[in-house]
Every structure is written in structure tokens, then in C-alpha cells.
Amino acid sequence: MNAPNTGSATLPPVKRRNAEFVMLLLALAIALGSFAASGLALNESIPPGLFGYGLTFGGLALATHVTLRFIAPYADPLILPCAIFLNGLGLSMVWRLNQGDEGDHAGVGTQLIWAAIGMVLCLAILFFIKEPRVLQRYPYITLLVAVVLLASPMTPVLGQEILGARRWIALGPFQLQPSEFAKIALVIFLSGYLVMKRDVLSLASKDLKVGRFKVLDLPRMRDMAPMVVAWCLAILILVVTKDLGTSLLMFGTFLAMIYVATQRSSWVIIGLTMFMAGATVAWAIFTHVQQRVTIWLNPFDDEIYNSVGGSYQLVQGLFALAEGGVLGTGLGQGQPDTIFAADSDFIMVSFGEELGLTGIMAIVVVIFLLCERGLRVAMASREMFVKMMAAGISFVIAFQVFITMGGVTRVIPLTGMTTPFLSAGGSSLMASWIMLGLLLRMSDNARRPAPQAIQDEGTTQVISR
């Protein structure tokens, strides 16, 4: 069973569901433990909601596990525990951060509901989508969905602008962030589309030569259309919604996927050049882009620090991280709640303060592990489309974490975006669980042993599943 993993080969068909179960219990213990610890630190008592919370969250996690045993027995055993670990910590932190507000369950009640809905969506995907390739069928409809979702915040009635970014639509009492779902649709579309156009995009070329030496093999001009469209879309998002993060995420994902499809670095070079050019022009024209960059470069400058919409929030976040130091203040013992958006965009900072460098490293490593398992699914899959989709989804998660955490820790300019699984916010959480469902389904298909030829049927071979 322990065939060496040679990359191109499939993963060994092991189920390891029991291992998953044990890790799941561990993740749940950490989640519930962190919840209890915050309660003890804040109110000197175990939070009264612990039982109900444990029952809902733990129950759903175990239900997902049991479902996997039946309908996706070969799914990667590490993916679910990672997600439960992250989501559980996120729930505790969101609860802890909203303690100062009215009521015991402010914030966490809805957040728990979103998590539950997310997990149900995940189960539904596992149940209804037996073969991920069905998603390949309507690439252009998927594209339309993605574009409509992205454009919906622009519509006058539905769309809502909050704090300088048009990222939300109002649906009755709820606010939805459609870009969170659009990124999934975009990955699905790109997987289908790029598989179709793969040959022409990867082979047709024109050599760029300096003297007699080939420096780069460039795609033909007429194949540039997808790149141009993606670029236009990214710039449009940047300009119209002022949503730096989504623009970067979408275009980054596009580049990653076209690279996976064609294995041509020239696409990446062209794309990055175009994006840089676009971003530079945007920087020159739009003050909000300039402001982001100025804040990033000189957050401690008095003038920038004190100005409205200046670096105050970012700097407070850095102070919180410093406060946490190596070991952190302990859950419920810091003051991350003094930072604006501590439970959404700045949730990594909240973890950094209360769990310290140690905690933040553990969380980052778990997220990386999750993405790495996803990319492993991509490598192990047999179908092009599934490979593309698994790689795309994994990359979206990784890149989104990089953009958000990199923003609040000043690796890159700060852009408002949620951290998958951790941040408060229904859209983000539901989208995360949808992506997780897709990954689980794809990993089951990838790791499932190939259908065995039945030899004793004489000359006719029957393929059975």
C-alpha cells in the first residue's frame, strides 16, 4: 500500500478515516478549550453557551466526518481537521471580541449559524456533486455568474458602500459579500476554460530573441484576449469598487491558473507587467490607492498617523502584535477589541496579541497545511479540469490569507478582506466551506483506487465502480 509518491502517480488509496477522527477530536478540543479559556479570562466563568456551542459545532463537525466515511471514504484525512481547527479558533475569537458589546452571544450567535450553514453546504456538495467534472459543463454560465456577483455591489438598490469600499449587497436583513462567492465561480470557469484553450495558449508562440539567443517565448498577439479581459476586470474592480484586495486576489488567481494550465512563465511575466502598469496608473490617478501606499510605507509618520483614514488602525494592529510578543497575553487577556475590525480584517492581529507569535505561527502553518493538501489533490488527480480546480481553490485560500495577513502585518499595503475560516462574516465563512467541500470531493476522487479490471469474466472486461 505504501507505494512511493512520485508526483505524477496517484496517492496511495488509504482511507485513514480513523486518523481523521482523532485529529478532529483534537481540533474540537482546541476550539472548545479556547472558547472556555476566553470565558474564564473575561468573566471568570465558563461561558454559559459552551454546551450549546459545543453541541452544534462539534455535532456538525462529527456529522461531516461520518458523512465522509460513507460518501467520500478516500477524502484526504487532514483537510477537515484543519478547517475545524481554524473555524473553531475563529469562533472563539469572534465571541471573545464581541464580549464588550451587548449580550453574551453578540456576534458569535450569528457566526455559529453561518458556520453551521457553511458545513451543511459542504455536506450538500459532497452529496450532490459526485463527479467534480460536472462543473466543467457550463464554463460561460459560470463566468456570467462570477461577473454578475462581482458587479452586484455596483447596482444602486442592492449595492452598499461601507468604509470606502463597495463590496456588499443587502439581502433583506443580511449583508452579503458577493466577491467571496465570485472567486469560486471564477476558479471553476477558469478551470474549464483554460483546459479547453490549453493547447493554443501553451504551444502557439513567437520567440523573443536578442541577437541569436532566445530570451522568452511569447504567446501570439491573438491569444492575448483572455489575459486582456482578466486584466481589464481586475482594473475595473480596483477602480469601481475601490476594492484593492479583491482585484489583487482575482488577478493573482488568474495568473496562477494560467501558469498551471500552460506551464509558461511568459504568461506570468506578461500578466505581472500589465498589472504593475495598471496599478501604477491607478496609484497616480486615485487618491485612495495613494493613501494605502503612503500608509504602508510611513505608518509612523505623525501626519499620516493622525489624519482621518490614516495609519492609525494599522499601527494599533502592530502595537497589538508587539504586545503579544512571543507567547501572547493569553486568550481574553489582551485588548485586541480596541482595534477597529478586530474580528474581521484584523483577526490575525487579534490572534497575534492573545496567542502570540507561537499561536500565529501555528495558525499560519495549519492554513498552509490545508492549502498544501489541496495542491496535493491537484497533483494526484487524473483529470485536467480537477487538477486545475483543486490548484485554483488551494491557491485562492493561500493567496487570500497572504493578502489579509500580509496587509495587517505590513508585508504589503493594507486592503480590506477577510481571512478564510477565521474572520467574522457569513459570506466568507460560507465560501470557505464551499471550497472545502469541493476539495474534499476532489480528494476522494483522486485518492480512490482505480477501477479494477475483473479478470475472470473471460475475454470481455467489465468496468465496475
Place this chain on the structure above:
Amino acid sequence: MNVPIRRLTFFCMVLFGALLLNANYLQGLQAEDLREHRHNQRQTARQFDAARGAIIVGNEQIAYSEPTEDEDAAYAYQRHYDNSEEYAHITGFYSLYNATGIEGEQNSMLNGSDSRLAVSNFMDTLTGEESQGASVELTLNPEAQETAFDALRSTGKNGAAVALDPNTGAVLASASVPSYDANPLADHDPSKVEETYQELEEAEDKPLLNRAFNQRYPPGSTFKVVTAAAALEDGETPDSTQPAPETYQLPAGGTMPNHGGINGPCNGGDPDPLRHSIEISCNTSMAHWAVDLGEEKMAAQAEAFGFDSGEFDIPLTVSESSYPRGLNGSQLAQTGIGQFDVSATPLQMAMIAGGIANGGDVMRPYLVEKVESSDFTQLESANPEVFSEAVSSSTADGLTEMMVQVTEGDEASGTQGAIPGMQVAGKTGTAETGQGSTHNWFISFAPANDPQVAVAVVLENGNSSGGELAAPVAKPIMEAVIEQ
């Protein structure tokens, strides 16, 4: 397709690696700096919960923390400032947002975070006692400080007064008017603090500005002492003369008349001896001296007294005083009487008086006498040092002799600075601001034969003369120091 996927995995690894490295940098390497950052209110807020050390003047605590009695108080300790207006520019304030003055400069001592307090803090942890910050004792003399503040205020003008011990450089008094009350700024209510601060910051007469250390004025005729010092150092004597006409036709165009009580030439049309020029504060002869000596020697002498040597910390930051360069003849002549672009802080002018009093050596000014931990271990004590050797002792003697004439000569321009029973060396100054009004100066030291105190006083837009307005402020300050 697996090769690009593997590369993509590697790329993700690089991204996460960058995040982890940066987290290590922020929370490990840079954490200390960020925690100590002046914008960091967490630190401040935490310290409102700890017993902060006192700032002491004489034997009195002028800034101290008391436990808050109210159960619902936001923090465990409240900072109080006694006679705050008198001391505010020196103590500064310790607010939720920032710390200024001694509160800011000696913060690590006052809050007990200085490494020299580590042992004492550790002992407190062992014995279960609450750690306390160290106390900072200032060099200020409470009587002199009170006198300086009251005397300044009684003039009704804005201004500043500084008194130094010429032998050590200890700052005995440093008052700046208008002042402010630091107590509301130490309040626990952030909005109240902000409001008060905003109000002070926007006030037209700038109460937050410490005029004694951080405001530069044209020194006017008090600068003639520097011109005279340059002349004596150049080998001249108090009896050396320069032309002293009623009006000086300046070398590069323009004219300079004599001012004040002098209507006409300073010595009946004859060249005027240096000692007489200082006594009556003659403009035309001193301008001739400056032109005669040249820019190089003038600048060198000003530098020797402390001009153009950058900001320095005592530990409060003192602004740089400056003597201009690249002058034409007319401008050079004007610098000889402390006009054109010559600018000096009151502390700088007190250092000039102090240097002459101390036989030519300017002592480095300082404000902190000693720092003591809560168990009375001395952590730091003042160590007087020479700031610069400005003039030779014979020049100093010559200058002293001339300056004594300013307060008691036959034609003295600063008689109101004289103290009965002792000799006072002084120099008046009436500096044109360029906007039609004058700043009024007086610098002095006493007793002239055994100096104990050197003073500089300036009153903004006093529109009087140094002898009339500033000398009466300097006199009681010197008395307050000497009487003890």
C-alpha cells in the same frame, strides 16, 4: 501539469514563509521598540495602573501619582501636578496619549522600566510589594522658580526667564509665560484630554511652548557682550576705542542710529572706549567693532558661547541659537548689536552670562539633580561638566568689569538690575522684531565677585527697554537665589 503545480506549491510556501518571517520580526525583534513607541497608548494605559515615581523640587513633590479612590475609576492611579502652571514647561505632562517634558525624557526611570531598576523590581516581586518607579529630583530652586514665574506674569507680557548656577550649569529657575495646567491633561477621560490639548495647541499665545528653551529671539544689545568678548579675545582692552557717531553709514548701504537714552554720538563725537559703549549700550561703536573684527571672529566667538552647535538635551531639548553667515558689511555691522539674523534662546543668553561669571567656562546646563529608586538607592546624579571654554579668564574679568558698569555706572543703562549691598554684572537689550515692536532683554549675574546665579530674561513685544522692563524681573530672581 504537475510541474507547474509543484512550483505553485513552492510559491505558496514562499508567501507563507514571508508571513512567518515578518511575524517573527514584528513580535520578536521589533516588539520592544513597538511597545515603547510614543504612539503606543497600551503602554501608557498600563502605566496608569502602576505607581509612577514623583518629580521633586526642593523637598516637595511637584508631580506624583496617587491611588484613585473611586472604585469605578478607569485606572488605579491618578497623576497630580502641584503649582502646575509654574512648573508645567519643565515637568511636562503624562497623558493617555503622550508624555512631554521630564515626564517624557525620564519616562523609563519614572515608570520603573529602566534596566537599573530591574533588581529593585525583582525584589519587589519576591516580597510581594507593588513595584514603584524611581523619583526624579530637579535642580530647580523653588523660591527662584516662583519668583521668576510671578515676576514674569506681573509684567503682563509673554516671555521667559532662566536662572543658572554659573559654577555647575544647574538650572535654578526656568519660567515661561503664558503657561498651562498639566492636571486636566493627565485626566483619565480621553475626550477631556483631547479637548484640553486641542485648546492649548490652538491658543494664539502658544501656552504649550517652552519659551525659555525652544523660542528664539533676536538678542539685541545683550549680544554686544559677545561682540565685546570677541574684541577682548582679539587683544583689545576695555579702553580700546571705535568711532561712535550719532549715525553709522553702514559699509554696504543703509544707516544705523543710536537708540534709547542716547540721542547723538556716544562720546561727544570722539571714538568711544569699549567699556563706555557697553555701559550705555552704544550701537554705532559696537557695530564698528563687529565690522572691524570681521565675520569669522564674530561667528567663532558666538560658537564658543554655544551658538550654532545644534540642539542639545538637558534632558529637555534646547533649540539651536544661531549666528548668520555670508554677511555683507551692513549685515555684519547689525549682528554686532544682536540684530539682523542673530537669534538666541533665553537659555543660551543665560549661558553667556554664566560663562562670563564662571571665568570664561560655560558649564553644560542640566535639570536633573538625581534619580532615586523607591528604596532610596541613588541611580543617577548630576555630574557638572564644561560645555565650552568661551573666553579666557582675563577676558571674563574685563567683561565682568564692564557689565558691572551697566548696573551702577554713571550713565548705567540697567540700574534696575542692581541689588543693594553687592555688585551685579548685567547687560540690557532692546531687540527690534522687524514688525515695529521690541523684545526686551536683560542678562546678568551676581554677586559679580563671587557669582552664584546667572540670569536671562526676555519679554516679547515689551515695547519698552531692557533696563526698564526686563531688569526688574531679573533682580528678584537673583535675590531669591542669593538670599538662601
